[in-house]
Amino acid sequence: MNAALRQQMKGNALMMLASIIWGFAFVAQRFGAEFIDPFSFNAVRFAMGVGVLLIAIFTLSTIRKVPWQRRWKLWRQVLGPGLVLGLILAIAVGLQQAAMSTVEASKAAFITGFYMVLVPIVLVFRGQRFKWQTVLGVALGFVGLYLVAVKGDFSIGEGDLLLIATNIFWTAHILVVDHYAPKVSALRLSTMQFTVTAIVSAIVAPFVDPHPFTGMDQAIWAVLYAGFISVGVAYTLQVVGQRYTLPTPAGLILCTEALWGAVGGALILHELMDVRFYVGAALMLAGLVVSQLGVSPKPLPVTNVIET
Numbered sequence: 211m212n213a214a215l216r217q218q219m220k221g222n223a224l225m226m227l228a229s230i231i232w233g234f235a236f237v238a239q240r241f242g243a244e245f246i247d248p249f250s251f252n253a254v255r256f257a258m259g260v261g262v263l264l265i266a267i268f269t270l271s272t273i274r275k276v277p278w279q280r281r282w283k284l285w286r287q288v289l290g291p292g293l294v295l296g297l298i299l300a301i302a303v304g305l306q307q308a309a310m311s312t313v314e315a316s317k318a319a320f321i322t323g324f325y326m327v328l329v330p331i332v333l334v335f336r337g338q339r340f341k342w343q344t345v346l347g348v349a350l351g352f353v354g355l356y357l358v359a360v361k362g363d364f365s366i367g368e369g370d371l372l373l374i375a376t377n378i379f380w381t382a383h384i385l386v387v388d389h390y391a392p393k394v395s396a397l398r399l400s401t402m403q404f405t406v407t408a409i410v411s412a413i414v415a416p417f418v419d420p421h422p423f424t425g426m427d428q429a430i431w432a433v434l435y436a437g438f439i440s441v442g443v444a445y446t447l448q449v450v451g452q453r454y455t456l457p458t459p460a461g462l463i464l465c466t467e468a469l470w471g472a473v474g475g476a477l478i479l480h481e482l483m484d485v486r487f488y489v490g491a492a493l494m495l496a497g498l499v500v501s502q503l504g505v506s507p508k509p510l511p512v513t514n515v516i517e518t
Contacts, residue, residue, distance in 0.1 A: 221454025225463040228447040233470020235440035236315040236322075237478045239307060242432035247419030248307035252300070253411035254426065255437035256404045262442025263401040270397075288399045291390040295383060295399070296406020302379035303407065304414070309369035309376075314481045319471020320358050320491050321373040323498060325380035326465060327351035330501045332381060347501025350493050357490025396449050404441060465498040 242251050271281055310318060330344045359370040390399060415422040426433055452460055472491060475481040483491075 217454040218459070221451045222459055222463060224447045224451030225455060225460055226466070228444040228451065229464050229467045230470045231440055231444040231447070233319060233467045233472075234474040234478075235436055235444075236310075236319045236471040237474040238432040238435040238440065239310045240313075240315040240318065240475070240479060242429045242436065243307060243310035245425035245428040246433070247415065247421055247425075248310075249304055249411045249415035250419050250423045251307055251433065251436070252303050253408050253415055254423075254433055256303075256408035256411065256441055258434070258437025259441025259445070260401055260404045260408060262438055263397060263404065263446065266442075266446050267397050267401065284395045284398055285402075287394045288390075288402045291386070291394060292399055292402025293406055295386055295390075295403035297410065298379050298383045298386065299403055300407045300410040300414075302376045302383060304411065305372045305376045305379070309372035312367060312369035313373060314483070315475035315479055316472040316481050316483055316491075317358060317370070317487065318373055319468040319475070320494050321355065321370065322376060322380070323465070323468035324351060324355055324374070324494065325377040325384065326461070326498050327494075327501045328377055328381045329384055332385060343500050343503045347497045347499070347503070349497070350500060351497030354490045354493030354495075354497055357486050358494060359490075362486070397446070400445055400449070461502040462499055465495065465502060468498070469495060 239251075306318070306322060313321075327348055331348060334344060355374075359374065360366050387399075468491070
């Protein structure tokens with residue numbers, strides 16, 4: 211096995227671990243939603259994630275002996291982009307967590323993952339070459355979403371609607387990240403956007419949450435997992451993993467996040483879904499995979515991905 215293949219396998223393994231962690235995060239969010247109000251939950255978990263990333267950045271910068279002038283310059287570069295991304299992310303996760311009190315983790319994982327079908331559509335309108343995989347992936351995704359979210363009597367739950375709405379913000383978020391990530395330090399950009407998300411959520415919580423910042427002790431494991439592991443550790447794994455793998459396999463691996471969310475919902479929360487859901491979920495997963503095959507490959511910004 212040559213060195214390049216070993217590197218790619220290493221990157222793919224790290225990406226898969228991140229995907230598994232994010233999938234099981236839907237379980238933590240579902241459990242946490244039973245005890246903690248949405249914006250309070252997000253404020254705490256993203257603040258925890260920021261702590262993990264700050265430690266990672268400081269450690270890497272120290273090991274590489276990055277001059278302090280360089281470090282401050284890298285932080286200044288992410289101020290503007292981090293503010294924009296943080297605001298978008300605060301809305302997306304706020305709506306998502308509000309829905310988690312009424313939507314199963316399995317369903318939430320698949321509906322949230324639908325944004326990966328929407329991104330190729332937007333890229334086509336932005337001038338990317340049109341591919342048949344995009345059409346097929348989008349068609350499968352929409353049919354699957356209908357089966358997952360819409361009931362047999364053609365009704366749809368409020369939580370499902372909130373999750374569908376989040377796809378607009380997830381799509382916007384991924385496109386803004388795509389624009390800025392090659393130009394700045396990815397870890398610092400993430401830290402800045404998560405900081406903004408935590409602050410915005412903390413400010414909004416007293417005005418929106420019925421019982422702000424209460425119930426943490428009853429769902430401490432969910433808060434710790436969603437904060438330290440999902441936000442902090444998993445994102446670091448993704449950033450490092452992307453250094454060693456290629457865009458297409460990375461995208462395909464991240465598509466499995468919805469699958470892991472369903473696995474976690476079944477194993478931990480004992481969620482049992484009907485046949486309609488599983489057929490829709492299978493179509494959505496197929497749509498996610500096919501739509502990613504329709505995205506034109508683009509070289510990864512290796513230098514800036516983990517620059518600290």
